[in-house]
Amino acid sequence: MAQTQLAILLTSVALVVIGLYAAIFVDNIIKKIIGISFIEEGANLFIVAIGYKAGGVVPILMPGMDTSWFASNAAYPLPFGLVLTSIVIGASTLAVMLALVMVLYRRYGTLSTKVMLADTSKQEEYNE
Amino acid sequence: MNELIPLMVIVPLIAALLISAFSKFNKVTKIFAFVVAICLPLIPLLSNYGLHYFGGYEPILDNVTSFVYHPAITYSFTFLQQIFIAMIGLLTFLVIFVYLTKYKEVSGPYLFLLFLGTAAVTAMLLTDDIFHMFVFFEILALAQVGIVAASSIDYSYEMALKYMILGSIGSPIMLLGIGFLLALTGSVNVTDIATAVHNGLVDATSPVFLTSLGLIFFGWLYASGLPPFHTIKSGIYSKAEPHGAALLQSFTVISMISIVLIMHRIYSTLPIFEVLIVFFSILAMILGVSMALTQTDFRRMIGFLAVGELGFIGLGIGLGTNYAITAGLFQALNEIIITALLFIGFGAIVNATNEVDTRKLGGLLAYHPKVSLMLLIAGLAMAGVPPLSGFQSKLMLVQASLNCGFPEISILAIMVSIATFVVFVKTFYVMFLRPKPKELEVEGKEVPRAMIFAMGILLILVIGLGLFPDVVVNGISSFVGGIL
Numbered sequence: 100m101a102q103t104q105l106a107i108l109l110t111s112v113a114l115v116v117i118g119l120y121a122a123i124f125v126d127n128i129i130k131k132i133i134g135i136s137f138i139e140e141g142a143n144l145f146i147v148a149i150g151y152k153a154g155g156v157v158p159i160l161m162p163g164m165d166t167s168w169f170a171s172n173a174a175y176p177l178p179f180g181l182v183l184t185s186i187v188i189g190a191s192t193l194a195v196m197l198a199l200v201m202v203l204y205r206r207y208g209t210l211s212t213k214v215m216l217a218d219t220s221k222q223e224e225y226n227e
Numbered sequence: 228m229n230e231l232i233p234l235m236v237i238v239p240l241i242a243a244l245l246i247s248a249f250s251k252f253n254k255v256t257k258i259f260a261f262v263v264a265i266c267l268p269l270i271p272l273l274s275n276y277g278l279h280y281f282g283g284y285e286p287i288l289d290n291v292t293s294f295v296y297h298p299a300i301t302y303s304f305t306f307l308q309q310i311f312i313a314m315i316g317l318l319t320f321l322v323i324f325v326y327l328t329k330y331k332e333v334s335g336p337y338l339f340l341l342f343l344g345t346a347a348v349t350a351m352l353l354t355d356d357i358f359h360m361f362v363f364f365e366i367l368a369l370a371q372v373g374i375v376a377a378s379s380i381d382y383s384y385e386m387a388l389k390y391m392i393l394g395s396i397g398s399p400i401m402l403l404g405i406g407f408l409l410a411l412t413g414s415v416n417v418t419d420i421a422t423a424v425h426n427g428l429v430d431a432t433s434p435v436f437l438t439s440l441g442l443i444f445f446g447w448l449y450a451s452g453l454p455p456f457h458t459i460k461s462g463i464y465s466k467a468e469p470h471g472a473a474l475l476q477s478f479t480v481i482s483m484i485s486i487v488l489i490m491h492r493i494y495s496t497l498p499i500f501e502v503l504i505v506f507f508s509i510l511a512m513i514l515g516v517s518m519a520l521t522q523t524d525f526r527r528m529i530g531f532l533a534v535g536e537l538g539f540i541g542l543g544i545g546l547g548t549n550y551a552i553t554a555g556l557f558q559a560l561n562e563i564i565i566t567a568l569l570f571i572g573f574g575a576i577v578n579a580t581n582e583v584d585t586r587k588l589g590g591l592l593a594y595h596p597k598v599s600l601m602l603l604i605a606g607l608a609m610a611g612v613p614p615l616s617g618f619q620s621k622l623m624l625v626q627a628s629l630n631c632g633f634p635e636i637s638i639l640a641i642m643v644s645i646a647t648f649v650v651f652v653k654t655f656y657v658m659f660l661r662p663k664p665k666e667l668e669v670e671g672k673e674v675p676r677a678m679i680f681a682m683g684i685l686l687i688l689v690i691g692l693g694l695f696p697d698v699v700v701n702g703i704s705s706f707v708g709g710i711l
Contacts, residue, residue: 131392138396142400142402145403146402177409178406181415185402192369192391199384
């Protein structure tokens with residue numbers, strides 16, 4: 100495993116761990132969502148690392164390129180394609196989460212999950 | 228006519244986009260949504276079984292390894308996909324029919340979400356590509372959150388955000404698991420991955436492979452609403468409109484079986500895989516029914532009962548024999564129908580009384596006899612009373628666990644069924660048989676005919692599959708024989 104690839108993998112692990120900590124233990128909803136984004140980007144970075152090839156070339160076959168040389172030197176393109184899709188999905192979920200947070204912030208006037216996401220059944224009993 | 232296979236996904240997807248774009252034309256939107264919804268169950272029934280290779284890229288034989296590789300996304304259409312996609316199509320039609328007749332002005336975005344969810348689960352069932360499955364799993368999560376948030380029920384936004392946060396943790400973890408499989412095999416095609424595992428190209432005992440199982444399994448627990456996600460899953464059912472909840476629970480069942488069948492093909496060589504599935508399924512059965520016992524909101528009660536029923540599905544698949552998996556998949560089909568019937572039926576009661584608290588209801592049998600009778604039959608079917616469909620699948624599951632040498636599991640399954648019966652009979656008595664509370668106003672409030680129609684269709688299926696289970700069991704058994 101190349102040093103660069105190892106560094107990328109370790110970074111992705113760090114992103115996932117930090118993200119999990121924020122998503123589970125931090126009370127502020129915006130920080131929680133940032134943590135969730137960290138987990139997503141950690142997973143994406145991990146997949147990018149799989150396709151990395153030390154000293155490799157961009158996986159686009161140009162005119163005049165020797166195909167056997169290209170096959171043995173090009174980076175693996177599939178992970179990059181997957182990550183592109185994953186980024187788009189991540190952006191969509193992020194947008195929906197932030198939209199819901201905006202609505203709830205207007206209702207509760209706070210970003211604390213302890214207040215806005217308290218057990219809804221208890222909230223109903225309290226209102227009754 | 229294999230060209231029809233991708234149309235099962237494309238038609239609801241295009242319909243969703245068009246409805247969203249042209250929703251200001253109310254009458255046209257209604258007619259268009261109705262026509263597309265009628266087509267949804269028909270397309271799988273008209274299509275031939277087979278494979279569809281996107282872009283026309285057929286499998287390639289590698290002369291060095293003598294293995295066949297799939298260079299593009301592949302859709303596989305067999306009897307199992309046919310029966311489940313037709314059922315989802317029928318349910319989508321019934322839900323949209325109920326929705327269109329309920330409101331004069333329809334919401335384009337809401338119809339968009341219903342069609343989008345249907346397209347997503349259809350793609351999850353058809354695909355032979357684990358990343359493609361993940362993409363539609365994410366799209367499905369967005370549609371589910373939208374359906375909950377779009378309801379006018381109190382605290383629906385809070386529940387939607389909770390579900391979204393948990394989903395946003397569960398999905399990247401599943402993606403990491405897919406990344407591990409990609410690193411091991413260089414492919415995201417399930418057939419290619421399974422071939423590599425079963426031919427020894429991948430060490431099935433390696434930590435990387437086992438980690439991938441753990442990560443994908445976590446994502447599956449979230450998708451299925453099995454413990455520890457059972458409370459949030461039942462919560463989203465209770466915060467959606469009743470007809471929306473009917474569709475949401477079917478989405479859960481389909482995503483559960485789609486992911487577990489893919490996992491089964493990849494990880495069936497690991498004994499721990501089946502142990503994990505059986506363990507979490509039993510946990511779901513016990514927690515689902517015991518939490519349902521304590522509920523006073525009947526929407527939440529059905530939600531917990533639905534979670535308990537998911538445990539039965541997982542149990543069948545976890546036992547791993549042909550008969551057990553067939554029983555589990557048959558149970559999945561029955562759960563989709565029975566739970567949808569319950570949600571729509573109780574939705575009719577909400578419509579007539581504006582009340583969801585069983586403590587404030589009573590005497591409804593005299594006012595709504597048709598709905599009462601249909602709900603009674605649905606509840607008995609869920610509890611496994613003969614000769615209804617739930618009885619047939621639960622009997623198969625009990626026999627399967629006995630055949631596998633686990634009489635304890637059989638006894639547990641029977642006890643959970645009895646507990647389900649108790650929950651339902653208690654609720655039925657409180658809502659329909661005991662004297663009506665004075666403060667409850669039900670005079671002059673009719674149940675919409677569309678709801679009665681939808682319940683009638685589902686009831687025919689419950690009784691039909693109970694009397695003639697072989698119509699689907701033989702086909703499912705052949706499919707299971709193919710994957711084992």
